[in-house]
Amino acid sequence: MCFDCERDRLTRRSFLAPAAASAAGLAIPVPARGEQAPDRQVLNDPKLILEEIAYSNGSASISGFLARPRDSRRHPALLLLHGDPGLPDWVRVCAARLARAEYVVLVMDVGSDPAVQNRPPEYYGSSAFDERVTLNARAGFGYLESQVFTRAGGLGMVGFCFGGRMAFLVPLEAAEVKAAVVFYGPVRDRVSRNAADPKPHVIELAARFKVPIQGHYGTRDRVAQEQDAKELEQLLRAQRTPIEMFYYQGAGHGFYGNTWKEQTPEVGYNGPAARLAHTRMIRFLGRHLKK
Numbered sequence: 001m002c003f004d005c006e007r008d009r010l011t012r013r014s015f016l017a018p019a020a021a022s023a024a025g026l027a028i029p030v031p032a033r034g035e036q037a038p039d040r041q042v043l044n045d046p047k048l049i050l051e052e053i054a055y056s057n058g059s060a061s062i063s064g065f066l067a068r069p070r071d072s073r074r075h076p077a078l079l080l081l082h083g084d085p086g087l088p089d090w091v092r093v094c095a096a097r098l099a100r101a102e103y104v105v106l107v108m109d110v111g112s113d114p115a116v117q118n119r120p121p122e123y124y125g126s127s128a129f130d131e132r133v134t135l136n137a138r139a140g141f142g143y144l145e146s147q148v149f150t151r152a153g154g155l156g157m158v159g160f161c162f163g164g165r166m167a168f169l170v171p172l173e174a175a176e177v178k179a180a181v182v183f184y185g186p187v188r189d190r191v192s193r194n195a196a197d198p199k200p201h202v203i204e205l206a207a208r209f210k211v212p213i214q215g216h217y218g219t220r221d222r223v224a225q226e227q228d229a230k231e232l233e234q235l236l237r238a239q240r241t242p243i244e245m246f247y248y249q250g251a252g253h254g255f256y257g258n259t260w261k262e263q264t265p266e267v268g269y270n271g272p273a274a275r276l277a278h279t280r281m282i283r284f285l286g287r288h289l290k291k
Contacts, residue, residue, distance in 0.1 A: 002083045002260075003110075003124045003162035004186050005223050005253065040089065042096040046070070050096060052087075053106075057139035063112035064140070065092055067099035074151040076289040077104040077144040079137060083161025085111025090257035090269075091160075098158070101282050103289075104150050108140050110163070126194035130169065137170045145176070154178035156289050158281070159185055160256060164215075164224070168202045171211045179288035181281050182215045183256050187228035203228065206235045212242035214284040216277045218251030220266050246280060248273035 043050060053066045065087045069075060078098060082091050087109050095105040111117065113136055116129065123129055137157075144150050157180045159167030164185020171177035187202045213236070217229045226247055236243040248270065254260060255270035256277060262268065 002223075002254075003129075004083055004165060004189065004192055005161065039097060040093055042093055042100065043089075045096065045100065048096055048099050050092070050099075053143075055139060055143035057113070057136050060113050060115060060136075062136050062139065063087070063109040065095060065107040065109075066105070067092070067095040067107075068104040068149055069099055069102055074149055075102050075104050076153075076285075077106070077141075077147075077150040077155045078285070078289075079140050079144065079155060079157050080105055080107045081110060081133075081137065081157070081159045081163030081166050082107070083163055085109065088259070090259055094158075094257055097278065098282075098285075101285075103156075103285070104144065104147065105158075106140055106144055108136060110136070122194045122196070125189070125192035125199060126197040127199045128197055130166070130199050133166055134170050134173055137166065138174050141174060141176050154289065156180065156285055158285075159183065160258075161185065161223070161254065165189075165202060168209070168213070169205065172205065172208050177211055179212045179285060180214070181284060182213060183277070184217055184221055184224035184253055185215075186224040187232045188225070190225070191223065203232050203235070206232060206241075207239065209236060209239075209241045212284075212288050213244075214281065215243070215245040216248065216256070216273075216280070217245070218248045218253065218255045218270070218273065220250060220252040221255075222266055223253045244284065246277065248277070 047070050049070050050067050053064050054061050080095055091107050095107050098105045110133055115132055141155055155176055157167040157177055160183040164182040167180040167182045168185055171180055215229055217224060217226050219226050233243055233245045251270040251273040252266040254268055255273045
């Protein structure tokens with residue numbers, strides 16, 4: 001399930017109970033066509049420590065995947081959110097590649113919180129879901145800040161799809177976030193809002209954005225649309241919020257690494273766009289978190 005993708009996918013692909021998702025790793029089918037997301041061998045890098053972890057938000061246990069350099073130094077920390085429940089390989093690969101760049105990276109399994117399990121589809125388009133994810137993210141920051149291998153002075157966020165939306169929004173409630181990288185987070189939610197408890201459009205909250213933001217959008221993405229991202233970019237530039245946005249010609253939703261079964265020009269991995277976006281992300285995080 002992709003929280004912020006087309007509504008027909010919300011109903012066609014059931015939301016797996018996270019107990020099962022954790023056990024199975026929410027295996028996502030191999031793409032029907034096109035190249036695979038890169039560098040899976042990074043998961044065997046002896047210079048990294050990669051481990052399954054859990055942290056608490058009150059009485060709830062939140063599952064995660066932690067990637068960090070295998071050394072004795074302290075490193076800046078990142079919280080990584082994506083748009084599906086579970087911890088698929090492409091997300092683990094992303095975390096490990098960021099660890100290679102000398103970050104401590106916590107991937108939060110959004111679906112592992114019992115409070116969000118087995119809900120009707122409309123719940124995932126609600127403001128209540130946003131609020132619960134924000135609380136779990138903030139608990140994740142607390143976990144990171146308590147570790148002996150993380151450096152004090154602020155954290156970063158990296159988000160994909162629904163996680164990209166939350167990378168826009170969580171810093172509004174969490175002063176410890178000093179920079180955010182957004183991959184195809186919908187600026188206007190055109191498909192999955194809950195009419196009874198509508199989550200705000202990201203653009204409606206633009207006046208509150210303060211932290212530096214880097215955004216990545218595909219020109220063929222129908223979920224996180226280019227014209228909406230460009231409108232947000234103009235607003236943020238006008239109010240002098242630090243912003244850099246990149247638009248990838250011919251790329252669609254999930255272009256960075258997703259290995260969904262649906263692989264079309266509008267949906268799925270795009271190697272050239274993914275490689276360029278990764279390089280830009282590393283440079284941006286270095287400027288804002290490694291001062």
